[in-house]
Amino acid sequence: MACTSQSALDYVKHAKPHLISGLKDLSVILENLNQKGVLGDEEVSNIKAEKTDEDKRRTTLISVIKKGEAACYELLKIIDRTRKRTLEKLLLPPEKNSDASTEKNKFDLHHWISCFSFKEETQVDTNYLQGPRSCHKYQEMLKSNAKEKSNEFWAASKNWFEGNKTPDLSYSSLILDTEQSVCPSKIKKLKKRKSKLSRPKKLRTYIPEEKPTISPSELLKTDKNILLVGKPGIGKTALTHEMLRLWAERESKELDYMFYFDMRETAQIVNAKNLEELLFSFYCGPDEGKDAVLQDIQSHSDNVTIIFDGLTDISSPVVTKILKNKLLPLAKIIITCRPDDEDTKFFSGNFDRVEVKGFSEQTIKTYLSATLGEDQTKVLSSVELVTLCHVPMYALMMAVCFSSKDAPQPCTITEIYINIVRYCLQINSRTKNQKLNFFIKTKREEILSLAEAAFLSTQQKTVNLTDLTCDDSCVLSFLKPLLIKEAVTETITTYAFLHYTVQEFFAALWLLKNPDKIRDVFQQCLTEEKKHMKHLIPFMCRLLNEKSPSLMKHLIPDQDLKNTSNWFFKELINTFLPHLCEQEAADTEGSGLHVHILFVCQCLYESQSPEACVYLLDKLDYHLDLSGDSLDPYPCCAVAYVVTQSKERKIRLNLEDVIISEQGMRQLFGCFENVQWSDSLARQLWELFLISEEQMDFVTLLSLDGNHLHLPTQGEKQLYERAVEVIQRMPTKVNVCLYWDNETPPCHSQCESLLKAFPFISSVSFRGPVSWSQEKYHGTLEREQKRLFMDLCLKAALHDGPNFYNVVKTLLPLFPVKTDLDNIFLDLFQYVNSKEFLGDFQGLRPFFQSAPAVWSINLSERKTSILLEVLKLQPEKKQVELTGCSHEESEVRSFLQCLPYISQLRFISRLSDPSEEIRFLGNLICAAAERDQQAGEKILELLSSVCRYKGFPLKDIWCDLLLDLYCYKNKTGLSVLPSLQSVFQSAPAVWSINLSERKTSILLEVLKLQPEKKQGELTGCSHEESEMRSFLQCLPYITELSFKPQASQPSEETRFFVNLFCAAAEREQQTGEKILELLSSMCSYQTFTLKQKWCDLLLDLYPSVLEMGLSVLPPLWSVFKSTPAVWSINLSERKTSILLEVLKLQPEKKQLNLTGWSHEENEGRTFLQCLPYISQLSFSTTSSESSEAVRFFGDLFCAAAEREQQTGEKKLELLSSVCTYKNLPLQEIWCDFLMDLYYYTMKTGLSVLPSLQSVFQSAPAVWFINLSERKTSILLEVLK
Incomplete structure (x- = not known):
């Protein structure tokens, strides 16, 4: 801690005596002073020339002090940065003894340097040498060597993988247990407890428990020696290489050293004579300054770490001295060994024991994910394989086998074990891959000895190999030692396999060496006591196979294996198959399946024998x-695999209540082309797919069955929620099939979950129990479909009110129910009031009160009483549209009770016979009138107020309704006219009437009731004379008369009008009434429906008038003069003389279009007389009649020419003026016409050419001529 403000110069001067006596490793200080430029090379050499170390330290301090403040400051920094090497070690607190006062008075240089106040530097300079330069260079060599060794170690593991499948392997965390090893006396108790566990639980005990453990970096930091103990392949070497890598990559300026010795590879270590030879000859020697490096290592052994990996004994004297702290007393030693090589007396005092237990379950998953990716599930799904992976060496081989492109995907389980065995033998024998098969043959006896011990222990349900006689190190690599304390003074060592399934593998191997025991083992598998022996069978099935990787052929003669294989599989199937029916009762948790069919399939898959599979399927x-x-x-x-071997027959597959993973389903998809598809299989698959928590391949499953999704109606909520998610994700709409499997009605509560998915559903169908009769099946299906539909609609009504009709619109196409959007409201009310509905009506009351403003209802499909009850619930009157009706008397009376709740009544006709509406409304009105007379109620008036012409669907038959009502009044004598006055007077402006079905007298009476004249449109007529006369009486009440005949009888209109005009003319002559004038005023060409028939009307009317002895009276003139501009006439059906008389009545010439003609000579002459009244003549004809047109024209021209010669009239010139090439309908035959005409003139000798000049010269620009039918000479003359 900095606690002084003295200058560096003063600080060094005051401590000079203590520094002279207390500084160590002066060479380190001199190297740094020289590097920083404080002392030159010559000065350093002079200092080193001093005789004693004390003189060297004194001279150094004097030289630095002379150089002043800066030099002293740099010296202090060097001492501070290198204090670990240049100052004496810190002393522990002094004990209470006689020397305590002496130690207390000793100057503490560590404390002294900590008290100096260094300047705060923005960038700390760490470039200070901790020792001689040669030592630093050697440290870099060691780190480079460490990295290389670590890379080589992981590269060796990567080399097992192929090409692009090589994973990025590195250290995976191991369970490192620092607790003391289990007391030998406890092993028996642990074994006893384990033997009582089920097989899966027993296997899981191999995986070490996940708990907080020490990490490799923490092991590296501790100063204590470490003993890493663990069974073969458990990861001890991987752990040491990870510590080696961590040290090599550590960014630290400290000068330390780490050495790694693989005791299995470096046999020469035993011959090392001294420390220098061990470190520099057998590991890595320095390029320069060897003595200085060795001196530094020995002087600062606390900076040295040595790893002895795989120590089996201590036969090297140098290693022994290192372990006894004689050569490097402060060095950190790390040893790895197997449990049976652990010398507790030698290591216990100086070493911290750490047991390496392998991978935890989470690490296994992480490791497999990194090495296999999605294929990891192939391993994780098998408890045998996943527990085997707790041994890192086994996990590596597992990953290699499942990632191999050469092996079948996925490879069989036994192949994993074969590869593990071969790998362990290769690793422990240091044998090259190409020589491994030969090595196995040399170890045949030892391997079979181990296999026999494994078989005997498996039979006895123990993992202790009590009968093991083999002591070969390669064979023992599959085992771990177990120390069992038999007495206070006796501890025996026994062995067990690293994993129980490896023991079963070797036991199976021994059975194949002794095939006479196999049948006995088959029988043992069927007993409760020996059922565990069945786990040997899959191993035997694959070991009998000759394909790679091979093992058995190096241990047992090929012919022996073939002899066994010939009977093995049939014996297996015939032994187990009779017991398949008993398996369910025998199974208990963890006992394994005795002889389940799935186990047999696994055995046959291991065998890869198609013949055995077909034999099983046939059985x-x-x-x-x-x-x-x-x-x-x-x-x-x-x-x-088993299913795909059936090439001739489809397999019936039952997957009821099966659980399958997504990875497993991928395998099954590939065999479905060999499976007999059925509804039950589809339902089973969908149920297990939807229940699964994995991401299943729903698209492929849909494609297998025409895009159908199958669901049980009794399914759980989770099932339907998942189904909705799946349906909504699919790119196309899905077909849904719903099942129930028992007599009780299906529960629809879960089906209602599908509401959200219905916009994505194409169809919905039901499947019932197959045991039902056909009649019961279909009857129940229909009822349940309707019930589900109603439940879904009600759910939508409760939870999605505003969107109710959109939901119903979506549901209707999916269900075969007899309802629609118009009637759904009443159907729901009827369903709610039925016994089938189990819900609460009160919750639905607001829904039924929110009926639409306009109701569309089909009364033919429901009871009117239902409509009445729903209408009573409404807060206001509703408009009602009837889309269908009932003629039952009781239904009509019930409907009358609905009228007080109806604001307007209309009809929407959907029937092929619209008269049904008329009949219903007539019955309704009559029933209302009858009710009024009997009860005095104003029902008729109410009905009249809600029923108007505007609300009637087919307005053209409204008049029929009025006529029917009037008939009913005359028939019953009921006086309904006052009440129905508004109904009768709401007739349309144009009346459509069929007089062939009505009495005209009734029409007359109804027309009299109208407030104004009406337009009459006749859709049918009567030719009876009495009806005709009655109709004439209707004319004063009609403004305009038209005809709308049936398409099949267009001539009826003409006939009716002719008769009508004649009757009117006759009536007018007899009575003097102006009937004819009235009829003429409302009947003209403009009002005639089929205007092309108007000319026929005039031509029919004219002779009829003449036959009656009547002249064309003035009132008829307007009729005859209202002709079209172009007349269409068929001369084959008409007398030309009549046409002539009618044309004479026209105020101007008319264009005439002939649709037919006559070849009679007198008709032709008569037609010539019509020419003065014709402005233009044309034809309308078909191609088949074209020659007839040519003939008619030819005859006409010849007749005109003859008439002109006889009388001198200019008929030919007149005919030529009205008939030209442009008027002929088929211009391509005009040339034929000209040639026929020329030929006729030449034949008769008539000189008509001058008059026909304009005709001949109006020929087309392109001529069509058939020379096979024509004389070319005539063509020549016409062309001229």
């Missing part, structure tokens, strides 16, 4: 029942 009738099992990745892999 099982290709039905694999795995219900209730927990399938980790390895068992899944085993099942997938």
